[in-house]
Amino acid sequence: MSSVQELLVSLGVNPASFQNGSLKVHSPIDGAPIANVVEQSSAEVTAAVERAHAAFTQWRQVPAPRRGELIRLLGEELRANKEALGRLVSIEAGKIIAEGQGEVQEMIDICDFAVGLSRQLYGLTIASERPGHRMMETWHPLGVVGVITAFNFPVAVWSWNTALALVCGDAVIWKPSEKTPLTALATHALLERALKKFGDAPEHLSQLVIGQRETGEILVNNPRVALVSATGSTRMGREVGPKVAARFGRCILELGGNNAIIVSETADLDMAVRGIVFGAVGTAGQRCTSTRRLIVHSSIAHELAERLKKAYRTLPIGNPLEAGTLVGPLIDKAAFDTMQTALQKAVEQKGIVTGGQRVLHDRFPDAYYVEPALVEMPAQTEVVRHETFAPILYIMSYERFEDALALQNEVPQGLSSAIFTTNLLEAEYFMSAAGSDCGIANVNIGTSGAEIGGAFGGEKETGGGRESGSDAWKGYMRRATNTINYSRELPLAQGVKFGD
Numbered sequence: 001m002s003s004v005q006e007l008l009v010s011l012g013v014n015p016a017s018f019q020n021g022s023l024k025v026h027s028p029i030d031g032a033p034i035a036n037v038v039e040q041s042s043a044e045v046t047a048a049v050e051r052a053h054a055a056f057t058q059w060r061q062v063p064a065p066r067r068g069e070l071i072r073l074l075g076e077e078l079r080a081n082k083e084a085l086g087r088l089v090s091i092e093a094g095k096i097i098a099e100g101q102g103e104v105q106e107m108i109d110i111c112d113f114a115v116g117l118s119r120q121l122y123g124l125t126i127a128s129e130r131p132g133h134r135m136m137e138t139w140h141p142l143g144v145v146g147v148i149t150a151f152n153f154p155v156a157v158w159s160w161n162t163a164l165a166l167v168c169g170d171a172v173i174w175k176p177s178e179k180t181p182l183t184a185l186a187t188h189a190l191l192e193r194a195l196k197k198f199g200d201a202p203e204h205l206s207q208l209v210i211g212q213r214e215t216g217e218i219l220v221n222n223p224r225v226a227l228v229s230a231t232g233s234t235r236m237g238r239e240v241g242p243k244v245a246a247r248f249g250r251c252i253l254e255l256g257g258n259n260a261i262i263v264s265e266t267a268d269l270d271m272a273v274r275g276i277v278f279g280a281v282g283t284a285g286q287r288c289t290s291t292r293r294l295i296v297h298s299s300i301a302h303e304l305a306e307r308l309k310k311a312y313r314t315l316p317i318g319n320p321l322e323a324g325t326l327v328g329p330l331i332d333k334a335a336f337d338t339m340q341t342a343l344q345k346a347v348e349q350k351g352i353v354t355g356g357q358r359v360l361h362d363r364f365p366d367a368y369y370v371e372p373a374l375v376e377m378p379a380q381t382e383v384v385r386h387e388t389f390a391p392i393l394y395i396m397s398y399e400r401f402e403d404a405l406a407l408q409n410e411v412p413q414g415l416s417s418a419i420f421t422t423n424l425l426e427a428e429y430f431m432s433a434a435g436s437d438c439g440i441a442n443v444n445i446g447t448s449g450a451e452i453g454g455a456f457g458g459e460k461e462t463g464g465g466r467e468s469g470s471d472a473w474k475g476y477m478r479r480a481t482n483t484i485n486y487s488r489e490l491p492l493a494q495g496v497k498f499g500d
């Protein structure tokens with residue numbers, strides 16, 4: 001058994017699920033095959049939905065604070081296994097150790113949040129216009145939640161959805177990315193341990209289905225799946241959204257971003273450089289919130305570009321499992337090819353490229369490590385308006401703040417955005433109704449690294465969904481409005497009178 005397989009077994013995964021299956025898994029670190037995961041047939045996925053629905057009808061009757069206990073136990077399992085699961089994230093998704101561990105910490109944080117939430121699923125009491133009446137709203141469990149996730153946050157996104165969904169009284173079916181099924185198997189094994197300790201949860205409350213996008217499509221098309229929460233590319237969301245809408249199901253779409261930082265002439269440049277480099281090259285540019293565009297005041301554009309080039313030259317690129325590495329590999333060859341095509345287009349569109357080439361191919365002939373690219377663009381051309389899921393940072397300059405804001409908003413995506421400025425008026429305007437049109441708008445902090453306490457998601461082609469903190473839980477429940485008459489009269493609406 002290889003060390004990866006031993007790691008899986010130590011996390012409680014049954015070897016039968018990853019030894020002789022049809023889904024071949026490769027580590028992006030060296031391209032080596034690490035497992036053969038068993039995939040579920042379409043009949044098995046449909047049967048899983050039926051079982052989930054049966055589990056839902058029981059779980060919805062369990063008091064919410066008791067449901068919270070399950071998530072508390074899940075948090076404990078995650079704490080106890082943070083290092084092992086984080087390492088597996090690094091091996092399967094290519095993240096550096098700190099990011100792999102950080103992803104598991106996010107899971108722990110959302111569990112803590114959801115445990116508290118289990119006692120706070122509040123509805124309103126509303127003043128009635130009729131005498132002797134009271135109105136209120138009640139939040140009820142929604143049904144089966146299908147969670148479809150992307151490769152780049154292979155486990156955290158599941159937890160953002162599942163911790164809330166389970167506390168809200170729903171049953172969950174998870175379809176992870178076909179590129180990262182091992183972290184899903186391990187995470188689900190930890191949830192199963194928590195379920196065992198919990199004792200009396202219905203069987204099949206949470207299930208994992210492994211497969212290609214067709215597996216996800218079965219969840220998308222099944223009317224028993226009340227909510228499809230899908231994270232991935234805008235292409236995927238364009239397919240999923242209309243199908244779920246056609247059957248009047250509910251969707252949370254968390255899709256691509258094209259996140260910009262505006263750097264004003266008043267910015268603290270030391271802070272800005274740190275924020276930009278972390279946002280642009282962290283996870284090798286493979287975060288939905290990665291910084292992809294820089295909009296810099298012309299008076300400091302040259303200086304900032306030079307400082308970034310200097311910082312980029314010293315970036316430690318390499319095996320993400322080794323201490324000191326800050327930039328790991330791209331997920332696969334297709335990601336590398338897409339990056340190269342984008343850089344070629346940028347040159348055709350008059351961009352000046354620094355970096356971007358493949359490195360370490362002698363040591364890792366089957367893996368794809370790149371020098372992150374900086375591209376100075378004369379304008380926001382077609383290639384800049386597109387999300388390329390790789391470490392490419394386009395730099396553009398501006399003269400007037402209004403123009404910077406217009407450039408920031410003038411892309412189809414609307415996930416994350418930031419401004420570095422010490423001008424209070426610019427900062428406030430940036431966050432105002434006429435400012436950034438993104439779901440996340442930050443001041444003096446970069447575009448990535450959202451905390452779980454806030455609602456996470458974005459507008460336009462990012463899909464409009466919200467997950468994680470704040471009142472995102474409402475997306476996982478249905479709202480009933482109740483009117484109670486405690487008088488001995490029955491005043492009818494609109495003054496209508498029937499009978500005596």
Ligand code: NAD
Pocket residue numbers: 148149150151152153175176177178211212213214215216217220231232233234235236239240254255256257287288289387389415457458462
């Ligand atoms: P992807 O769209 O290729 O796949 C995502 C998931 O959707 C996978 O599980 C895949 O099997 C499934 N899928 C694809 N087509 C489907 C279909 N027609 N029906 C049902 N399921 C389908 O994305 P990826 O390459 O894994 O991830 C990268 C993308 O995800 C980037 O665009 C990134 O910005 C985005 N992302 C967004 C967020 C966010 O919260 N907004 C978070 C992480 C990643």
